[in-house]
Amino acid sequence: MALELKIAGVDAGYGPVKALQGVTLEVRAGETVVLLGTNGNGKSTLMKVITGQVRPTRGTVTLVIDGQSHDLTQLPTDAIVDLGVALVPEGRRLFPKLTVEENLTLGAFRKAARAAIAGNLDFAYESFPVLKERRRQLAGTMSGGQQQMLAIARAMMSSPKLLLVDEPSVGLSPLLVAQTITAIGELKQRLGLTVLMAEQNFHQAVRIADRGYVIVHGEIALADASVAQLRDNSIVKELYLGGVA
Amino acid sequence: MINDSGGVFETTTGRGWGVFSVELLIESIIFGVLLGCFYCAVSIGLSVAFGLIDVPHIAHPAFLVLAAYCVYILNDTWGIDPLLAGVLITPLFFLFGIVVYRLYHAMFEKRGSDAAVRGIAFFFGVAFIIEVLIILQFGVDQRSVTAPYIGKSWRILEMRIPIRQIVAFVVAVSLTLALTLYLSRTFTGRAIRAVAQDEGALRLLGADPIRIKTWAFGLATAILGIAGALLIVVAPVEPTLDRAYIGRTFCVVVMAGLGSMSGTLVAAIILGVAESVVLTSFGASWAPAISFSLLLAVLAVRPQGLFGR
Numbered sequence: 001m002a003l004e005l006k007i008a009g010v011d012a013g014y015g016p017v018k019a020l021q022g023v024t025l026e027v028r029a030g031e032t033v034v035l036l037g038t039n040g041n042g043k044s045t046l047m048k049v050i051t052g053q054v055r056p057t058r059g060t061v062t063l064v065i066d067g068q069s070h071d072l073t074q075l076p077t078d079a080i081v082d083l084g085v086a087l088v089p090e091g092r093r094l095f096p097k098l099t100v101e102e103n104l105t106l107g108a109f110r111k112a113a114r115a116a117i118a119g120n121l122d123f124a125y126e127s128f129p130v131l132k133e134r135r136r137q138l139a140g141t142m143s144g145g146q147q148q149m150l151a152i153a154r155a156m157m158s159s160p161k162l163l164l165v166d167e168p169s170v171g172l173s174p175l176l177v178a179q180t181i182t183a184i185g186e187l188k189q190r191l192g193l194t195v196l197m198a199e200q201n202f203h204q205a206v207r208i209a210d211r212g213y214v215i216v217h218g219e220i221a222l223a224d225a226s227v228a229q230l231r232d233n234s235i236v237k238e239l240y241l242g243g244v245a
Numbered sequence: 246m247i248n249d250s251g252g253v254f255e256t257t258t259g260r261g262w263g264v265f266s267v268e269l270l271i272e273s274i275i276f277g278v279l280l281g282c283f284y285c286a287v288s289i290g291l292s293v294a295f296g297l298i299d300v301p302h303i304a305h306p307a308f309l310v311l312a313a314y315c316v317y318i319l320n321d322t323w324g325i326d327p328l329l330a331g332v333l334i335t336p337l338f339f340l341f342g343i344v345v346y347r348l349y350h351a352m353f354e355k356r357g358s359d360a361a362v363r364g365i366a367f368f369f370g371v372a373f374i375i376e377v378l379i380i381l382q383f384g385v386d387q388r389s390v391t392a393p394y395i396g397k398s399w400r401i402l403e404m405r406i407p408i409r410q411i412v413a414f415v416v417a418v419s420l421t422l423a424l425t426l427y428l429s430r431t432f433t434g435r436a437i438r439a440v441a442q443d444e445g446a447l448r449l450l451g452a453d454p455i456r457i458k459t460w461a462f463g464l465a466t467a468i469l470g471i472a473g474a475l476l477i478v479v480a481p482v483e484p485t486l487d488r489a490y491i492g493r494t495f496c497v498v499v500m501a502g503l504g505s506m507s508g509t510l511v512a513a514i515i516l517g518v519a520e521s522v523v524l525t526s527f528g529a530s531w532a533p534a535i536s537f538s539l540l541l542a543v544l545a546v547r548p549q550g551l552f553g554r
Contacts, residue, residue, distance in 0.1 A: 051449060081451035093446035095439040097554040102435050109432055110451040138554060158451065 002066050003029040003084075003161050003194055005050070010059030012049050019045040020218045023059070027162070032188055032195040034205040036230070037215035038239060043198035044090050046215070047166045050196075051087050052077040063162070081110055086160035090167045090198075092151040096140025100131050100150055103139050107157025116159050124153040127187065145176035152183065156191075163188070165197040169204060177204050184208060202240035206230060214239075272404050273525040274518055279410040281517025282417035283479055285510045287472045287490060288497040289420055290465040295495070296504035297428075298458045299441045300349065301365045306490035307372035308466060312338060312473020313482045314379055320390040327390040328412070331474025335467040342466025345371065346459050372487060379484040389481035409478050416475055417510065420468065425506045437461040438504065489533075496536035500543045502553025512551055515539065 005027040012020040019042045027033045037043050048054040052075055061072040072080055095103055104124055108117040125132035128149045148168055169177040185208035188195050199205035212230045214222035221235050230236050287309055294302040319330035353360035394408040428434040436457045439447055444454040497516055501508030520535045
C-alpha cells in the first residue's frame, strides 16, 4: 500500500493564538513517526489539522494513496475517515455511558467500515482480551489503562491505514504507558499500519519509532531525525533527558 | 363491592387512609398500570429529545396536542381510524421535528454552550404559538374521535377495563420495545445515545453530530403522531391540554434516568399507579401534585434517576 502524509508549511491556530507555524512533516508508508514535544507546543493542533477539525491558515496537508493525492484541508472529517485515517484522541474521548462493545461498534460508523465490522471486532478482542471480558461494562467505569486500550481499539474499527495517536501516555502509570506503547507497536506490525504518534514521553515513544520530529512552541525544532539523532540532540536532552550533557 | 360511580369514594369505614376495600385497591393499581402505559407513550419521544440529545423540549406536550388535533381532522373529515391516522401523520411530524430542531440549532445550539437554558424560552414560545393556532382554528371546545373500540370495555371478573386503555398499553409497550432495539442495535441508534456524551469524539469517528441530532429529534416528533392519536382516543382533547402534560412528561423522563427507554416505561407506570391510587383514596384534587412529589422523592434517593447510568 503506497501511502504518504505530507504536511508542508502549515500555520494554524485558534483566533489570534497561533498554535502552529510553518510546520513541515512527512510520514511514509509503514513508518512509525513520533512527534515529540511537551504540553502546549501544538502537537494536538497538528492532529486536528490532519483530521479536518482545525483548518490551517496557510500551508498544505496532503494524503497520497496509491498515487492519488487528497487535499485534507478541503475534506470534512468523515471523508478523511473514509480515506483510512483514524485518530486516537488525547484524553481518549470514549462514550463513558455506553458499553465497551457499543464504543467499538461506533468506531465502525462509516458505511465503508460496517462491512468489515465482525472481523474488526474479533481482531480488537483478540488484540485486547480485557476488552472482550468487559464488553458489557460501561466504558467510563474502566481503569485508565483499559480505557486507553479501548480508545485505540475503537480507532482500529474503521480499518485505518494511517493511525494517528495523540498523547497515549496521558494520565497513565509508567507501567501502563509502556504497555500502551507496546500495543501500538504490535498493532502496527500485525496490520502494516502507518503511525504518527504525538507523545511527550521520550523514552517510551522512541522504543517503537522509526523517525521523529521535535516540536517547540508550534515550530518544528528538529526535523526528520533518526532515533540515534534524537537521543543525541541538545534540544531533546534539555527537554527530556535532564539538561545538557 | 365496586359499584359504578360511588365506589371510588367509598371511604366511610374510618380506618386511617386505607379505608377502601382490597378489591378497589387492586382495581386502582390495574387502572394505574394502564394509565402509566399511556403516559409512557406520550413521554417516550421526550425521553429521546430531552433525555438523549439534551434539547429542553418544553413544547413536547404542545406537539402532542397538535398531533391529536391532526388525528381529529382525519377522523372527522374522512372517518379514518384514529390510530391509523396517527401512523399516517408520522412522516409529517418527522419533517416538522427536523425543521424545529434546525431552527433551534441555528438560533441557540450553534451560538453557545448555554443553549439549553435559552432554548427553554424558544420552546415555551413554540408551545404558546401552537396553543393559540389551535384555538383560532378549532375554538376552545373539546374534540373527540370515533372508533369502534372507543366506549367499549372488557369485563374481567368484577372490573370493566376500557378497550382504549388496552390499546394504549399495547402501543406503549411496542414503542418502548422498538425504540430500545433501535437505539441499541443500529448504528444511528447507538450514535444517538453517544452524541450528547461527546460530540467531538463522534465527529472523529466520521459521524455528523448535527445530522444525528436532527434525525433523533425528527424521530422523537414522529412518535408523537401515534402518541397524539392515543391522547384523543383515551379522552377528548382541548387546546390547552398540553399544560397538564408538561409536568407529567418531564417527571417521567427525569425519573426514568435521562435517556432510558425501559426506564421511561417503568417510571410512567409508577406515576400512573401513584395517580390512580391517590385519586381513589384521597380524591382528584390531589392528583396534579403527584408527579412532582414522586419526582422529588426519587431524585432524593437516586439523583441519576431510576435507570440512569
